[in-house]
Amino acid sequence: MNRLFGKKKQTNAKPAPSLDEASSNLGKRTSHIDNKIAVLDKELNGYKKKLQTANPSVKRNLQKRAMDVLKRKKMYENQRDTLMGQQFNMDQASFGIESAKGTVESVAAMKAANVELKAAIRKDLNIDDVDDLADDMEELMYEMDEINNAMGRNFTTPEDVTEADLEAELDMLEDELEEEVGEETPSYLQEGLPENPTGAPLQKEEAALAGL
16 A cells, blocks of 8 residues: 555654844854954965975975965855855845835734724714814804904094095194284283383373474
8 A cells, every 4th residue: 555655755844944043044154164264364374474485496385285275265255255145135035024024014004094094084073064163163253353343443433534524624723823823922921021000101202202
């Protein structure tokens, strides 16, 4: 039976790591490679110093060893760049997932708010009631304006005075002033004049005029 139908495959695969875990692992591997590159740099620096003072017979062998070290360094640098690229892509994917989750939550919140707003409008806000309220407020404001105008009216000042009435009044005042000027000199202007209770000086003047 097993040969005819075969056995059911048993999978012991572990669950896939999260993007953050995978990115963290790549970061650790990158740091490990950086350490190896640093060791190779020190080794190359040592060969550099030796080549400066080496004899021509030894120099060729040193150059060959230095070339091998440089090749390993280039290999590690390529691996490091590959890992850093993978880590960057994972970080971008993680950021995209987080942004998508945030967008989904925002859309869900907006949908819920939309439903709540519709319910509030249908239940508590009637457009006809709002229009009636606005009309009532406008009418009340108009009535208050009329009341304020009535309360601020001056009852003692006539409002039917015209320009003709003003000209007539000014002409009348001008005539009264002219009459006052034509009257006798007021008594306060006569205080400096001499009094003549007996009339004697007047008789002497008349006699002198008669002798002439």
